[in-house]
Amino acid sequence: GIQVEQSPPDLILQEGANSTLRCNFSDSVNNLQWFHQNPWGQLINLFYIPSGTKQNGRLSATTVATERYSLLYISSSQTTDSGVYFCAGHYGQNFVFGPGTRLSVLP
């Protein structure tokens, strides 16, 4: 089956810092998405980004489908950005998730 890697697995930042999270797939996926799971467990859609670059406020994402990776950029991080960030995509009929990057933003 497909392997999904996310790096780094854990990240601790000081408020205001920038970060880049990476998602690698071992095979081609479709309909790549990024999610943020907040400390209360809610899964929030960040981006639907099968290819190209999108920006939403302090967050932006880039997917290079031909090279099977996607990046999530967080600028000027805030404590509310803490949580786990997942990438996911369709592989065949399954929508598979990466293991996540756990982000802690300290005040």
Place this chain on the structure above:
Amino acid sequence: DSGVTQTPKHLITATGQRVTLRCSPRSGDLSVYWYQQSLDQGLQFLIQYYNGEERAKGNILERFSAQQFPDLHSELNLSSLELGDSALYFCASSVVATGNTIYFGEGSWLTVV
């Protein structure tokens, strides 16, 4: 608010019991997915339905079953519960079977004691 509604939000039950989790997809969405997330674990895909038919099956135990009804809501039935079944169960929906954005509900927290 994603538009996907899950009930109950929290549930505590004893080992050996059976529970039913309910999901109402976003208006217009035909596809429903179920995921399990155990403590500090990733999301494990259980099963997907599209317009009432089972479309894909993941790591769903034989003690678990699901269905999607004609009004497109879905139920996940968990039986002969074990302590290890304690988890956050998510439902998600999308317009089509593959493709397009998938939206998640807030989850149902199941604790088996």
